[in-house]
Amino acid sequence: MTSATTPEVDSTIVARPPRPDRRRALSATPSVRATMIKIVSLGLLDALVFYAAFVLTFNSEWVLAVGVVAAAVVINVIYLRRGWLPAKYLIPGTVFLLIFQVYAIVYSGYVAFTNYGDGHMISKESAIEALIDKSLVRVPESPAYGLVVVERLGQLAFLVTDPEGEALLGSDEQPLRPADNAEFAGDRAIAVDGYTTLDFSEMIADQKRIAAMSVPLTDDPNDGALRTPDGSQAFVYAATMQYDEEADAFVDTATGTVYEDTGEGAFVAPNGTELRPGWKIDVGLQNFVDAFTEESIRQPLLAVLIWTFVFAGFTVAATFAVGVFLAVMLNDERLRFRRTFRVLVILPYAFPVFLSAIIWSGMLNPQFGIINQVFFGGAAIPWLTDPVLAKLSILTVSLWLGYPYMFLVATGALQSIPEEYVEAAKVDGASPWAIFRHVKLPLLMVSMAPLLIASFAFNFNNFNLIYMLTRGGPQDINTGMNVGATDILITLVYKVAFGETGGRDFGLASAFSIIIFVMVAIISVVSFRRTKALEELN
Amino acid sequence: MHTDAQMATSNVPAVNPRNHPAARTKMQPSQRRRTSLGLFGKYAVAVATSLIAIFPILYILSASLNPNGSLAGSAGLFSQLSLENYLDLFDDPAQPFGAWFVNTLIIGLMTAAGTVLLGGLAAYSFSRMRFSGRRFGLITILLVQMFPQLLAVIAIFLLMKGIGDIFPALGLNTHAGLIVVYLGGALGVNTYLMYGFFNTVPASIDEAAKLDGAGHARIFFTIILRLSAPVLAVVALLAFIATVNEFVIASVLLTDPSKKTLAVGLYQFIAQETSANWPVFAAGAVIAALPVVLLFFALQKYIVGGLTAGAVK
Numbered sequence: 026m027t028s029a030t031t032p033e034v035d036s037t038i039v040a041r042p043p044r045p046d047r048r049r050a051l052s053a054t055p056s057v058r059a060t061m062i063k064i065v066s067l068g069l070l071d072a073l074v075f076y077a078a079f080v081l082t083f084n085s086e087w088v089l090a091v092g093v094v095a096a097a098v099v100i101n102v103i104y105l106r107r108g109w110l111p112a113k114y115l116i117p118g119t120v121f122l123l124i125f126q127v128y129a130i131v132y133s134g135y136v137a138f139t140n141y142g143d144g145h146m147i148s149k150e151s152a153i154e155a156l157i158d159k160s161l162v163r164v165p166e167s168p169a170y171g172l173v174v175v176e177r178l179g180q181l182a183f184l185v186t187d188p189e190g191e192a193l194l195g196s197d198e199q200p201l202r203p204a205d206n207a208e209f210a211g212d213r214a215i216a217v218d219g220y221t222t223l224d225f226s227e228m229i230a231d232q233k234r235i236a237a238m239s240v241p242l243t244d245d246p247n248d249g250a251l252r253t254p255d256g257s258q259a260f261v262y263a264a265t266m267q268y269d270e271e272a273d274a275f276v277d278t279a280t281g282t283v284y285e286d287t288g289e290g291a292f293v294a295p296n297g298t299e300l301r302p303g304w305k306i307d308v309g310l311q312n313f314v315d316a317f318t319e320e321s322i323r324q325p326l327l328a329v330l331i332w333t334f335v336f337a338g339f340t341v342a343a344t345f346a347v348g349v350f351l352a353v354m355l356n357d358e359r360l361r362f363r364r365t366f367r368v369l370v371i372l373p374y375a376f377p378v379f380l381s382a383i384i385w386s387g388m389l390n391p392q393f394g395i396i397n398q399v400f401f402g403g404a405a406i407p408w409l410t411d412p413v414l415a416k417l418s419i420l421t422v423s424l425w426l427g428y429p430y431m432f433l434v435a436t437g438a439l440q441s442i443p444e445e446y447v448e449a450a451k452v453d454g455a456s457p458w459a460i461f462r463h464v465k466l467p468l469l470m471v472s473m474a475p476l477l478i479a480s481f482a483f484n485f486n487n488f489n490l491i492y493m494l495t496r497g498g499p500q501d502i503n504t505g506m507n508v509g510a511t512d513i514l515i516t517l518v519y520k521v522a523f524g525e526t527g528g529r530d531f532g533l534a535s536a537f538s539i540i541i542f543v544m545v546a547i548i549s550v551v552s553f554r555r556t557k558a559l560e561e562l563n
Numbered sequence: 564m565h566t567d568a569q570m571a572t573s574n575v576p577a578v579n580p581r582n583h584p585a586a587r588t589k590m591q592p593s594q595r596r597r598t599s600l601g602l603f604g605k606y607a608v609a610v611a612t613s614l615i616a617i618f619p620i621l622y623i624l625s626a627s628l629n630p631n632g633s634l635a636g637s638a639g640l641f642s643q644l645s646l647e648n649y650l651d652l653f654d655d656p657a658q659p660f661g662a663w664f665v666n667t668l669i670i671g672l673m674t675a676a677g678t679v680l681l682g683g684l685a686a687y688s689f690s691r692m693r694f695s696g697r698r699f700g701l702i703t704i705l706l707v708q709m710f711p712q713l714l715a716v717i718a719i720f721l722l723m724k725g726i727g728d729i730f731p732a733l734g735l736n737t738h739a740g741l742i743v744v745y746l747g748g749a750l751g752v753n754t755y756l757m758y759g760f761f762n763t764v765p766a767s768i769d770e771a772a773k774l775d776g777a778g779h780a781r782i783f784f785t786i787i788l789r790l791s792a793p794v795l796a797v798v799a800l801l802a803f804i805a806t807v808n809e810f811v812i813a814s815v816l817l818t819d820p821s822k823k824t825l826a827v828g829l830y831q832f833i834a835q836e837t838s839a840n841w842p843v844f845a846a847g848a849v850i851a852a853l854p855v856v857l858l859f860f861a862l863q864k865y866i867v868g869g870l871t872a873g874a875v876k
Contacts, residue, residue: 059780073730080729110779114688115700118681118750125747126707129715129722136717354608362609368860369613372620375859378808379826380848383833384623387841395622425615433867486711489810493830515713522717523815531717538714549709 067101096120130542133535138307140290142530145303149286152304153268156275156292157246160266161239170251170259171213174228174235175220181231183240183251184222185259186214194220195240201251228256266300275300312536322533325501325508326517332416333513336491337484340423341477347424348431349469352439353461367436374429382493385422389494410499412510419511423490427480431473438472439465474556482545486515514541627845648846660847662821663828667851670738670813670824671806674745678802679757679795681749686757687783691769701758708751712744713811719744720815741816745806753798760794761787793865800862804855825851 074097081090100120103112139145147155171186175194182196184204192207192214207214216222228235239250239262249263266284267276275284275292284292284300291303315322355366373381388394389408397406408418442465450460491497497512497520507520514537522534621640630645652660688694689701712719720735723744727734734740764787772782788795810826817823823831829851833844859866 056778059778077729084728111688111692111694111697114684114692114783118685118746118754121681121743121746122704122707122748122750125719125722125744126710126712126715129712129718129747130707130710132718132722133715136721351608351612354605357602357605359602360605360609366609366613368863369616370609371863372616372856375856376620376852377804377826377855379810379830380623380852381619383830383844384619384848387626387833387844388619388622425619429616437867482709486713488713489808489826492810496834518714519716519811531721535717538717541714542710546706546709 063104067104070100071097133538136531137312137535137539138309139305139532140303140308140311141305141532141535144301145290145305145532147302147304149304152291152302154246155302156266156300157264157268158239160264161250161252161262162265163252164249164261164263167261170261172251172253172257172259173213173215174223174231174256175217176223176227177220181223181234181238182220183238183253183259184214184217184220185251186212192217195251197238197240200241200243232256308532312532313540315533316536316540322506325506326537328501329508329512329514329517332511333485336416336419336423336513337481337487339420340427340484340487341481343420343424344427344431344480345435345473345477347428348433349435349466351428351432352435353465356436356439371429371433373426374433378426379489379493381426382422382490385418385425386494389418409495412499412501415495415499415511419491419494422494423484423487426490427484430480434473434476435469438469441472442468475553478549478552478556482549485513485545486541487513488515488519491516492519623845623848626842627849629842631842648842649850651843652846652850655843657820658828658832658843659821660828660850663823663825664851666738666822667807667825668854670742670745671803673738673742674806675799675802677742677746678749678753679799681746682751682754682798683757683788683791683795684783685750686754686761687787689754689758690761691766691787704750704754708748712748716811716815719812723816735816736819736822738817738822741813744812744816745809749802753802756798756801757791757794760791764790796862797865800858800866803858807851807855 074093078090078094081087081093100116103109103116168188170188170193173184175182175184180196182194182199183201184207185193185195185201187193190212192204192209193201194204194207194217195201204214204217206218208216223231235253235256239252240259241250242248242261247264247267249261251259252262253259265278267278268274269276272283273286276282277284282294284294284298287293288306289299289303290306290308291299291301293299316326317323351370355363355370357363360366386409388396391397391405391407391410394408396408397404407414409415446464446468447460450464455463491511491513495509495511497516498509499511500507500509507524508517512520518534518537518541521530521537523529625640625642627648628641628644628646630643630647652658685704689697723733723735723740726740727737731737732739733743768786768790769782772786777785807824808826809824810830813824814827814830817827820828825847829844829847832847833840
């Protein structure tokens, strides 16, 4: 560390009790340009905040609206008042950190306590509407309503003529009401004030939206709704599922089955069938309990957990060993082309990881890969499709990807070891191996131990390597979960949350995330304690 | 240096019992032979490692130049040479490689620039100012980093969905949205790198500038940043490389084929049907890797310095 951080120098910069007059005089006259930049930036920010607060208020998101405005006020105060200089420099990065790291972590925690996921994405009100909408079927023998589709400000509405010849108007949100000033052609209403009637080509263009519309007959959605199969006639559709607000339950009018809200985020029949969609509820520790107790989740999770530790642990140990070995080997001045060798040896580090991993997946392809074709005479060795070989392949590629970093760091650390230590050991008659083992390695470890911990934490979540090489496969067919032999925790999280097969379960995946976080944090903190890395932060 | 040579020769102490200073100045013939044997061994290790390191890269270069369009047909290295695959690469609307490349460049450069600016501002305050909460701030940044953003990808997805309802220009499927998410990690390891480097810039330079009437902003932009150019380049490059490699968040936030980055686009392209798409992918890989590899070696000196700055205290 240089003099800049020693306490004596610091105190002259910061506290600096003498010469207060001059200091004030200097900082009191910021340039016009700086002031302009400040005012314009703050103005832009405030305009954005004003807009956001307006939209949030409009959507009744009161808490968020107040939060956004409060944050903006704090930022304005910090930049407009004199002083608080560190805050002026820390705010920009901190804002992003707070929103996209800290808030994201906290929100992950919240999601882990919900049943958020496929079938439980929406609020209960929306779920009830969706369920009624879904169960609408045409009422047999019901009369036809003459229909024209009208439009105002981009919103479509139905103008219908009921069997008694009355004109009625309604839309998705607005139940049918009398249209007093409708214009008739014969006994059919064809236009109404304030709306434009869609002509044939416009109807064709908006076909999908029109087919999806259902206009409630009354305020009670259970009364049924008008829908149109062809755009010229509308029919009464009634829900086969009646929602009973008193009992907070759905009744299937055909079978008489009652589906009740039993507190699981869905309406459930006595025999256990759930109505979909359900809605989002807080489930407390349920996801965590499932992860550790439900056999279908616990088994694969445990296997993944063990493999994650094996993978990260092996990668750190092996890359360290190979990196240090190479550093020692190439640290010989008599070696010609030493620089060229160094460049070649670190080449894998310069190559983008996602590309390397995909390239290796091609090279290890059992049928066509160059490894089997050239080195094994065309044998179809299932490098990536056999559970054990896939794991070995992952470890090998991980070593190939990771050793250059250790090599670079170890080379630097080796060169900083004072020559006298080595000389002294030699004078004492130590063998080269003993010198390495008892002099160089301990000194290397002092500087490299924190990096080994960081490397472990990184590999614990080395998503790209696993996903690009094997996608976590080969798939484990013995479990119901979408999990494979080489999945580590983070790829499992991704598959559970965004996987193509199986349901997306944000709640369970977030619970896994939290478990990973807790484990990485504990391991890192414990080992940092042991290496005393944190104590050097002054 | 003789020390390493000896070490390579014998890993067992007993083999070289007379290893004392006198032996260094005047080698016995047997020892000299052993030393040259050791050097030979080092060459063997260096050559073998270089071959292993370079093989996949030669292979993909060869596959990209091979017009026989499949994974199977690419076995013999550089048996056929043609630029056909490179032409195909820019010729398929289902796989808009050009757009992916430009997207990656834009997102990477913007993120790198933002990371340098935001991280540099914070590092400046940590390096040059003393305030309560400074140590806490430094440690917090380190701790928050232990929860990588990809672990919070679900929350980020839901958050961006919500933001998109207010500012569609910043929501899902926008590059600006992805960049601001990446900037959430701007205060991290990179801040530490810059912090360490700023500390090596003598404070007396600031003092002198202050006496000449320079404000803190002027000192930061015209003195500190200019004197720290090497570390800024390293941080920018590391941020750029990290962005180029980032898959999870980009794959969740960007859905429109023409909006994707190279990592997402190329992966999905190759995942569809590995064998048939292989040569075209190889061409894409070569083009995608070229700028990164060139930048890396251009800045290698500084990168190695940056990496080892953390290691060598």
